[in-house]
Amino acid sequence: MTKSPIKLPAPVYNDEKHHIRLYQGDCLELLALLHESSVDLIFADPPYFLSNGGITCHAGRMVSVNKGEWDKSKGPDANHDFNRAWLAACQRVLKPNGSLWVSGTAHVIHSVGFAMQQLGFKLLNDISWVKPNPPPNLSCRYFTHATETIIWAARDKKSRHTFNYKLMKEFNRGKQMKSVWEIKPPEPWEKKFGKHPTQKPLALLERILLASSHEGDLVLDPFSGSGTTALAALKLRRAAVALELSQDFLSLNAQRLAHELVRISFSLSILHFSLDLFSDPVDRSFQSHVCNDGLPLALESEGSPSANRDHLTTNLPTQLQLVQQESHFYFIGRQNRAVIFSTLAVSLDDAIQQFHSRGHSTSDAIFIIKTETQIFLA
DSSP, X not given: OOOOOOSXXXXXXXXXXXXXXXXXXXXXXXXXXXXXXXXXXXXXXXXXXXXXXXXXXETTEEEEOXXXXXXXXXXXXXXXXXXXXXXXHHHHHEEEEEEEEEEEOTTTHHHHHHHHHHHTOEEEEEEEEEOSSOOOOTTSSSOOOOEEEEEEEESSTXXXXXXXXXXXXXXXXXXXXXXXXXXXXXOGGGGTTOOOTTOOOHHHHHHHHHHHXXXXXXXXXXXXXXXXHXXXXXXXXXXXXXXXXXXHHXXXXXXXXXXXXXXXXXXXXXXXXXXOOSOSSOOOGGXXXXXXXXXXXXXXXXXXXXXXXXXXXXXXXXXXXXXXXXXXXXXXXXXXXXEEEEEEOSSHHHHHHHHHHTTOOGGGEEEEEEEEEEEEEO
């Protein structure tokens, strides 16, 4: 495991077992306290400077684009000075072969790219993140904003950056992955503990971490926001340091991380069924029973909370209060009979969409297992 930063103040959240730490404060002040050349990978989602009094469409309603004081523009020169300052601070803490990902719209990303060139970063790719269902343009005077740009850069010209090429090709059905990624914005389940105005989908951060880091690497997010980077690091066995100024957003970070830890522990305690249910040769005639998407129908594990749901609910004392209920879907690989993808989802269709968004094809899964968890307060 990468050496953890020791010069920082006490974290507001510290998971020593999984090496996940959250710190409150200004990113420039906190970055100055990190060890030089200590971080393997950085993802940054800086202010876009969009809060200018305009309007946009959200859920069919006209809403303000103002996100907070932190997102207000101070003019192009001051904005660029800020971008150059935090990028230089990130460059100092990156390891020689470390790399940096920065997301943004046209309001900020060109400044970021220019500052990277000024500082001597090695530009690797510019990713176009395509949002399948963008909000309509209310003024009807522009094209609908359907993309964000993510710049991927190595620390300097000499860096030998990590790129897990074979894994990305595998996710892309055996073809080289392109720099255009179609990934849906955050799902409702990703916002169950609260909303952040610039929250990124977990699938996007998972792809970034899988593409350019290894298990045990230290990932840094200087603008943590809703905590998606730290959550992706936790799920993918990376260490993480997240910096955030807002106490409210730090609380959101902590809730999402704590929920994931509870869910993992609870899932491990109840999932004891075998994933290799059939011995070869196999009668695969049941594969004809598929859903409309061409994927096998979901199977509920025998003895799972979902399989016994009606019986449990009927016999529980009336004074018990249902405090949490969630469905988890496990996609079992056709070749190796292991879990190749798992996700929380509100429905089978939603789970299948997430399965496809991770680059899997319908033929990758032989069947799907659904478990449902209900937690009651006694």
